[in-house]
Amino acid sequence: MYNNGDFARWRRHPWHGMAAHPGDDKGxxxxxxxxxxxDTIKYELDKDSGYLMIDRAQRTTAAPPCLYGFIPRTYCAENVAARCAGTEEADGDPLDICVYSERDINRTDIILQAKVLGGIQMIDGGEADDKIIAVLDGDNVWGDIEDLAEMPSIIVERLQHYFSTYKQVPGKNPNINVDVVYGRDQALEVIAAAQADYDHHYGHLHA
Structure with missing residues (x-):
């Protein structure tokens, strides 16, 4: 479907065309x-074209409490699922990331550098769907924080509430669990697992 020539001639594909880490610092x-x-519209990357598409208009009033996207060259498959007790599969998407910044960032379809603080182990319909939590690298307010434990607890609480309710509609209760929260070290292990899954399934694109 893809070849390296495509990346060289055109805009870099947001998922395949850049590295997960912008430098040597794995954090x-x-x-x-x-x-x-x-946002009450759920935007998502079209994996073929690399452009953003409208995935769906949310049926409820749920809206993400922070910047939301993914880490390039990651993929949630067998290695990510193996880290999540009670699951055998992952959601088959790039690894999600939630990013906080003191300043308003008011556009999507951008890349940024984010310092990893921790994450939420989300299980959605029996599939692992981890959410990495980070802050804008160099942020004037949040930039000195090193671990999720240093963030106000309400930050994690709001994320847990959003991810546990954003698929709810009257008469239906989605099977979602967001009880497990972890810090920086485990988050880096989840990212490494998602990179390993990407290399296994899509490494041929970069041969």
């Missing part, structure tokens, strides 16, 4: 932003 990752705080 800083590249984030591609799909959605903004307050």
């Amino acid at each position: 800083v990752v590249t984030g591609f932003i799909e959605s903004l705080p307050g």
Whole structure:
């Protein structure tokens, strides 16, 4: 479907065309932003073209509490699922990332550098769907924080509430669990597992 020539001639594909880490520091990752705080339309990367598409208009009033996107060259498959007790599969998408910044960032379809703080182990319909939590690297307010434990607890609480309710509609209760929260070290292990899954399934694109 893809070849290296495509990447060289055209705009880099947000998922395949850039590295997960912008440099040698494994605690800083590249984030591609799909959605903004307050969005009631769910935007998602079209995996073939690399452009953002409208996945769906949310049926409820749920809206992400922060910047939301994914880490390039990651994929949630067998290695990610193996880290999540009670699951045998992952959601088959790039690894999601939630990014906080003191300043408003009011556009999507951008890349940024984010410092990893931790994550939420989300299980959606029996599939592992981890959410990495990070802050904008060098942020004037949040930039000195090193671990999720240093963030106000309400930050994690709001994320848990959003991800546990954003698929709810009257009469239906989605099978979602977001009880497990982890810090920086485990988040880096999840990212490494998602990179290993990407290399296994899509490494041929970069041969």
